[in-house]
Amino acid sequence: MNDLEARELRYFVAVAEELHFGRAAQRLGMAQPPLSRAIRELERRLDVRLLERTTRQVTLTAAGEVFLRDARTALDAITAAGRRARNAGRPAPLLRLALKADNDAGMLPRILSAYQREEAALAVELVLGGRGEQAQALRDGRADVALLVSPFDDRGLDFEPLLTQPRLAVLAATDPLAARSSLRLADLAGRRLPDGTPVGQDEPARPYDAADRTRQSELVAGTQQPVSDLIQIFRLIELGGVVCFLPAWVTRRYPLPGIAYRPVSDLQPATLAVAWPQDARSPAIAAFVRAAASVLAATDES
Structure with a gap:
């Protein structure tokens, strides 16, 4: 052949x-x-x-x-x-960092600061994308390193966990379940996620990241357009159309009067990880991984 x-x-x-x-x-x-x-x-x-x-x-x-x-x-x-050859051939090569907005646990400024103190550091270019795009960006050469949230497709990648926190249910403040201090997934039976999927007992294997681009048809009357940002998701939740699950580090950024966040005892937690291609041999990538790990270690100790 x-x-x-x-x-x-x-x-x-x-x-x-x-x-x-x-x-x-x-x-x-x-x-x-x-x-x-x-x-x-x-x-x-x-x-x-x-x-x-x-x-x-x-x-x-x-x-x-x-x-x-x-x-x-x-x-x-x-x-x-x-793509990697073109980046390496630039007069000033960059470290291309893939991430999704709000999924850095608020640590990105400190990580970048620690990284720039590394001898092998390069200027950093942010590659912003939606849910699930970061791992693919590493595989197809759009990015050199990524911050992503588990679970993710780790084919061809190495990664190091940095931080694990609970995922919280996001409900309308007027929802009867918001009166409870803690929930189980069974309590949310019959509710729907922003992509239209019913909340089910298998939810820990399929955590939903609310800023995904989704379709809202049949959830709220008259809503037929794709939802592409977190503020739109929050608005739909306030109207009682959907619920979703977010890492605790995201919910802390959005204290909203019409929204309630409640822990779910049997929901898989969210783990923030730094990832890179398995075959990478770049000192700049190694320096970024060290910087990210050191910042999160210092946070745990404080």
């Missing part, structure tokens, strides 16, 4: 993610017939069926599931190589 090309991987990933040749072709900016031929040729060269096709649907085979995961990893590595 000849070596695979990045073009072939991109074609397959588009089809596997869309599960529709027409949509995949539109996404790739090409006609459908050559895309179909390219996938058939890929399967022939690999001597394995990656997709099951019927007149009604396209699905992944077991081999296709495996190939999709590895193809994504390979494409990320190719993209990352170019």
